[in-house]
Amino acid sequence: MEAFAPGERLVLVSGRLVEGARSRSKAPSKKHSRPRLTLVATPGDLREWIALLEREGELVRVQAEVDPYLEMTEITDRVVKAGGPALLFERPKGSTHPLLINQFGTERRMCLALGVDRLDDAAAKLESVLEMQPPQGLAEKVKGLKKLKSIADSMPKTVRTGPVKELVLQQNEVDLDLLPIQHCWPGDPAPFITLPAVITHDPKTGTRNVGMYRMQKLDSKSTAMHWQLHKDGRMDYLASDGRLDVAVALGLDPVTAYSASAPLPKHVDEFMLAGFLKGEPVELVQCNTSEVLVPANAEIVLEGYVEQGDLTLEGPFGDHTGYYSAAEPFPVFHVTAMTMRADAIYPSIVVGKPPAEDAWLGKATERIFLPAIRMSVPEIVDYDLPVAGAFHNCVIVSIRKSFPGQPQKVMHAIWGLGLLSLTKSVVVVDEHVDVHDYDEVFFRVTANVDPQRDVMLSEGPLDHLDHAPTRQFYGGKIGIDATHKGPEEGTREWPEEIVMSDEVQSLVDRRWAEYGLERAADGADGRDQRSLRQLLRR
Numbered sequence: 001m002e003a004f005a006p007g008e009r010l011v012l013v014s015g016r017l018v019e020g021a022r023s024r025s026k027a028p029s030k031k032h033s034r035p036r037l038t039l040v041a042t043p044g045d046l047r048e049w050i051a052l053l054e055r056e057g058e059l060v061r062v063q064a065e066v067d068p069y070l071e072m073t074e075i076t077d078r079v080v081k082a083g084g085p086a087l088l089f090e091r092p093k094g095s096t097h098p099l100l101i102n103q104f105g106t107e108r109r110m111c112l113a114l115g116v117d118r119l120d121d122a123a124a125k126l127e128s129v130l131e132m133q134p135p136q137g138l139a140e141k142v143k144g145l146k147k148l149k150s151i152a153d154s155m156p157k158t159v160r161t162g163p164v165k166e167l168v169l170q171q172n173e174v175d176l177d178l179l180p181i182q183h184c185w186p187g188d189p190a191p192f193i194t195l196p197a198v199i200t201h202d203p204k205t206g207t208r209n210v211g212m213y214r215m216q217k218l219d220s221k222s223t224a225m226h227w228q229l230h231k232d233g234r235m236d237y238l239a240s241d242g243r244l245d246v247a248v249a250l251g252l253d254p255v256t257a258y259s260a261s262a263p264l265p266k267h268v269d270e271f272m273l274a275g276f277l278k279g280e281p282v283e284l285v286q287c288n289t290s291e292v293l294v295p296a297n298a299e300i301v302l303e304g305y306v307e308q309g310d311l312t313l314e315g316p317f318g319d320h321t322g323y324y325s326a327a328e329p330f331p332v333f334h335v336t337a338m339t340m341r342a343d344a345i346y347p348s349i350v351v352g353k354p355p356a357e358d359a360w361l362g363k364a365t366e367r368i369f370l371p372a373i374r375m376s377v378p379e380i381v382d383y384d385l386p387v388a389g390a391f392h393n394c395v396i397v398s399i400r401k402s403f404p405g406q407p408q409k410v411m412h413a414i415w416g417l418g419l420l421s422l423t424k425s426v427v428v429v430d431e432h433v434d435v436h437d438y439d440e441v442f443f444r445v446t447a448n449v450d451p452q453r454d455v456m457l458s459e460g461p462l463d464h465l466d467h468a469p470t471r472q473f474y475g476g477k478i479g480i481d482a483t484h485k486g487p488e489e490g491t492r493e494w495p496e497e498i499v500m501s502d503e504v505q506s507l508v509d510r511r512w513a514e515y516g517l518e519r520a521a522d523g524a525d526g527r528d529q530r531s532l533r534q535l536l537r538r
Contacts, residue, residue: 042115042278045297046251046345058109059086067093069183076350080105080357092180099180101348102357110360113254119367127371154275156282162296169338175220182348185318191217195349197249197260199292200236209233210270212261216314224314225333228464229473232266243307245290251299251347256282261361263419289336299344303337321390322353325465359387377413384435392463396427396435404489408456411479415460422463426479444482454481
C-alpha cells in the first residue's frame with residue numbers, strides 16, 4: 001500500500017480503498033513518504049494516541065459508511081497485509097460511535113505507542129530493573145534509588161472521576177447495540193468484542209488481573225467471556241464462590257491496551273506494567289455497580305458479573321491461528337452498567353491468517369520479555385516467535401553452548417516456562433546465528449541436524465486454540481538441535497564455515513564505487529533491487 005498523508009481520508013470506489021479521487025494503483029508520491037519516528041511521551045489516552053498517529057502520517061479517516069458486518073474486516077485485512085495505516089471508520093453502519101482499528105499494525109506504530117525507537121529499548125528498561133544488585137558505592141546507591149522510585153511511581157493511582165463517567169447507562173438503559181461491534185468472519189455466529197481489557201480480582205487474595213479475552217455478543221445486555229483453560233481470568237472465575245464482579249475497559253491509551261495482552265505472572269499487576277512502560281501511573285476510578293477499579297480515561301467501560309454454572313456455547317470464531325476455533329461452553333457476562341465518554345470511540349482488532357494486527361502486539365511481548373527469560377535461562381542469547389507460527393507454535397532460540405546436551409536442557413526449560421510451556425516446537429541455534437533471519441535458521445537446520453541424533457520428541461500441554469493434537473490441550477512436542485556439534489558429542493570433526501577474510505571485505509567496501517554496481521541496483525526491480533541494495537550497504 002502507498003504511504004498516506006497525515007489526516008488523509010479514504011473513500012470506497014468499486015470496492016477498493018482509494019485516497020480521495022486517486023487510484024491505489026498509481027505510483028506513490030514522494031511527498032507522501034513516511035517521516036522518521038519522532039520520540040515523544042507516550043499518549044495519555046486514546047484521543048492523544050489518535051492525534052499522534054495523525055501527526056505522524058499513520059492514520060487515515062474513512063468517511064464512507066462501512067458495515068461492521070464483514071465489510072470492515074475485508075478492508076482492514078487488505079490494509080494490514082499491505083503494511084498500511086491505522087483506520088478510523090467515522091461512520092460505522094448502525095452506530096454513531098467511530099471505530100478505530102489497525103492501531104498496532106506495524107513495527108513503527110508499536111514503537112510509537114511505547115515511546116521508543118526500537119522495541120528492544122522497552123526491554124532494556126525492564127532489564128535494568130531485573131538486573132538490580134546490592135549497590136556497592138554512593139553512585140550505585142543513587143542509581144538504585146532512582147530505579148526503585150520508577151517502580152513505585154508505576155503503581156496505579158485512584159481518582160474520584162474521569163472522562164469515562166460522562167455518560168452512565170444502568171439496568172434497562174444498558175444497550176450493547178449502541179457500539180459498532182464487528183462481525184469479523186463469515187463463520188462467526190455473532191459480533192465479537194476483540195480488544196477489551198477484562199478486569200477481575202482473585203477472590204482469595206484480591207490480586208487484580210487484566211487480560212484480553214474475546215467476548216461474543218449474545219444480546220444487548222450480555223456477552224460470552226472466552227476465558228481459556230490456561231488464562232488467569234479463568235482462575236479467578238473458578239476460585240469465586242458463585243458470583244464474580246467483572247469490568248471491561250475499551251478504548252485505552254496504547255500502552256495500557258498492550259499491557260492487557262502481556263503474559264504476566266498472576267501476581268504482577270498489568271496496570272503497574274503499563275505505568276512502568278509509560279513512566280506515569282494509570283489513573284483508576286471505581287465502577288458504579290461494583291468495587292472494581294477501571295481506567296478513568298477509557299472511552300467505554302462495561303460493568304457486570306459472571307456466575308458459576310452460567311455458561312453458554314461460545315464460537316466458532318475466526319482466530320489468529322488462521323482457522324475457526326471450535327464452539328465451547330464459556331461463562332456469560334451480564335452487563336449491569338455502561339459508562340462512556342459522550343462521543344466515545346470504539347476500538348477493535350481483526351485476527352485471522354497471519355500476518356494480522358496482533359502480530360506486533362506479539363512481537364512487542366517477545367522483545368519486552370526477553371530479559372525476564374534470560375533471567376530464568378541465562379545461556380539464552382535471543383529468541384524469536386514467528387508470526388506465521390501463531391507465536392505459540394514455534395520458538396527459535398540462540399544459546400551460548402558450553403556443554404553437550406545444553407540445547408536439550410534449553411528445550412525443556414522453555415517447555416516449563418510460563419505460557420512458553422505451551423510451545424509446540426523449539427529450534428535451538430548457536431549464539432552467532434540471527435534468530436530473526438528465517439533463511440539463516442533454515443540453513444542451520446538443514447546443514448547441522450542429523451534427525452536421528454538431533455530431533456527430540458516429547459509431549460506436554462498445548463495451547464487451547466491448537467486444533468492439531470488428537471487430544472485437546474495436550475499432545476506432542478518437537479525440539480530441533482541445529483547447533484554445531486563437537487567431539488564431546490561423538491561426532492566426526494565439524495567442518496569450518498565458509499567466511500571471506502576481513503581484509504578482502506574491507507578492500508571491496510573501499511572500492512565498491514569503482515565497480516559500477518550502484519547502477520545495477522538502480523536498474524533492478526522490486527524485491528531484487530531491495531536485496532541487492534542490502535548487500536551493497538551491509
